[in-house]
Amino acid sequence: MKKRLCLYYIGCVLTLLLLALPTMAAEVVQGKTVTNDLNTKLITVEEYDLKFTPQNKYGNPTGKTMVFDLSEALIGKEAVPGDIVRIAYKVVDGKNKVIRIMNVTRQDVMKK
Amino acid sequence: MLEWYTMYMPISGVDIFWPGLVLIGFSVGCIGGFFGMGGAWMVTPGLNILGFPMAFAIGTDIAHIAGKSMISTFRHAKFGNVDYKLGLIMIVGTVIGIEIGAQIVMWLERLGQVGPVVRWAYIVLLALICIMVFYDYYKADKKKKAGDVGERGAEGITWYKTLHRIKIPPMVHFKTAGFTCSAWLPIMVSFLTGILAGFLGIGGGLIRMPALVYLIGCPTHIAVGTDLFEVMISGLYGTFTYGAKGRIEIYAVFVMLLGAAIGAQIGTVATKYAKGYGIRIAFGLAVLACMVSIILKQYKIDLAATVLILGAVGAICVYICGIMFSGAAKELREKKASSH
Amino acid sequence: MRKHFRRLLALGTAVFTVFLPELVRAAGPAAEMLIVVADSRRVSAGWARYFVDSYNTNPLWFGLECTIITAFMGVTLGVITDQIMRHVGIDLTSRKIIEH
Known part of the structure; x- marks a missing residue:
């Protein structure tokens, strides 16, 4: 029993150490695709806010547009203008580098 | 959407009726502890019915199995009856099998078919469990009426003798379990159960246990221990692979594990005081109710499905808790009386 | 001859088992x-x-974290x-275990 508890405490310490390691933080933005250029791999998105209502379940347009670089992104279903997308990105050298992009519109259709 | 009874699940992005989540976790622990079998069969359908997308339901179920198997492993700590050689060889098949099961799920998800396919697979599985439970009861009932109380294992089935004759190298001798066979036999058995476990998000003991006994020829007590060991491995690997595939809602795992830990205690204590075979019928009925609610969900009658599955598992939990509390109260009273 | 055949069979089974996940991945129409992107705007804690x-x-x-933490x-x-x-x-020591 003592040996087991000892092992357990070692496990506790290791787990806490693991959690203390810094993770990369990513910004998340959700909005409507304005343009998605497959050649330059740049996507323009109109940002939506967080005020979800039954009518606007993805939030309301804020009018602010942002440009993202998809060159290194994990892309699922290709977004066409009008699709709601959710993007995890980080800013590298002033550029918005996308880590992964989710096509909310098209994935909601096939959910469940 | 921000009523008190819903909880936002940050990864899958759905709002979940959290008391349902707690109840499912608690029931799995309670029923699992009481009947000595996983109970994971109700988690994937239950989570799906509560609103999780199917792939998330499977991943979350597997993670919760990993956590729960760690509880039981730590408690019993003696894998005393494990044939480690057999267990280690089976890991190969289990891990590859789980990976394939998970790949199939992801592939079906891309096609948008994972929900219906897994639901129908579950309906078949639960129907089989149901038949097993009721047949078991029927047999025991008949025996009792015939006055035959003697316990006899299923010695009649000796498929493993035939299977042991297949001599594809490498041949391995398992010392603890006491037989020699081709290493491919346990690998293939664990491989197939692994696929099923990865695909349905179950521990696989339901299939692995009988397979170990009848197909591999393991003595029952060794089969129990080795199976427990494999469930842990399959749970941990399943958690890793589903996590890496991004299909685990870690918060739901926490909530359910908390419920399961408490439920498991009540369930195991209740076995001390339970008498008779009648409880099996209740168990069979719960499985049946779970099956019906999956069918309801398949035809998009969501509310009825939710009420039915939560009601059924809730009722059986109340029953088990009742057994436990009355029994425990009696034991404590007697203890007090005898100490005076 | 038979020995060789058996060895070949063993090798074949091994290769088959190891590469089956790849086969599954390759099978079926590519979709x-x-x-999924988790919406971190909605969590603050x-x-x-x-x-x-x-x-x-x-x-x-994330997979590793899930495994270790669970x-x-x-x-x-x-x-x-x-x-x-x-x-x-x-x-709890004197309970009987019902096995399935």
Whole structure:
């Protein structure tokens, strides 16, 4: 029993150490695709806010547009203008580098 | 959407009726502890019915199995009856099998078919469990009426003798379990159960246990221990692979594990005081109710499905808790009386 | 001859088992992956934010975290509930286990 508890405490310490390691933080933005250029791999998105209502379940347009670089992104279903997308990105050298992009519109259709 | 009874699940992005989540976790622990079998069969359908997308339901179920198997492993700590050689060889098949099961799920998800396919697979599985439970009861009932109380294992089935004759190298001798066979036999058995476990998000003991006994020829007590060991491995690997595939809602795992830990205690204590075979019928009925609610969900009658599955598992939990509390109260009273 | 055949069979089975996941992946019509981005705008608390961030940035790391944390949590809960039961004074050692 003592040996087991000892092992357990070692496990506790290791787990806490693991959690203390810094993770990369990513910004998340959700909005409507304005343009998605497959050649330059740049996507323009109109940002939506967080005020979800039954009518606007993805939030309301804020009018602010942002440009993202998809060159290194994990892309699922290709977004066409009008699709709601959710993007995890980080800013590298002033550029918005996308880590992964989710096509909310098209994935909601096939959910469940 | 921000009523008190819903909880936002940050990864899958759905709002979940959290008391349902707690109840499912608690029931799995309670029923699992009481009947000595996983109970994971109700988690994937239950989570799906509560609103999780199917792939998330499977991943979350597997993670919760990993956590729960760690509880039981730590408690019993003696894998005393494990044939480690057999267990280690089976890991190969289990891990590859789980990976394939998970790949199939992801592939079906891309096609948008994972929900219906897994639901129908579950309906078949639960129907089989149901038949097993009721047949078991029927047999025991008949025996009792015939006055035959003697316990006899299923010695009649000796498929493993035939299977042991297949001599594809490498041949391995398992010392603890006491037989020699081709290493491919346990690998293939664990491989197939692994696929099923990865695909349905179950521990696989339901299939692995009988397979170990009848197909591999393991003595029952060794089969129990080795199976427990494999469930842990399959749970941990399943958690890793589903996590890496991004299909685990870690918060739901926490909530359910908390419920399961408490439920498991009540369930195991209740076995001390339970008498008779009648409880099996209740168990069979719960499985049946779970099956019906999956069918309801398949035809998009969501509310009825939710009420039915939560009601059924809730009722059986109340029953088990009742057994436990009355029994425990009696034991404590007697203890007090005898100490005076 | 038969010995060779058996060896070949063993090798064949091994290759088949190891590469089956690849086969499954290759089989069937290719459809696009479903990528999920966790909405970190909707979580503020430290813990939730931690998981959501590692989910969004590094899937393998998230998988590892899930494994370690569930295992750790399982054991912790086991220890705590055991303590409680001992405290209550119910004898858990003399129970019979119903096996299936």
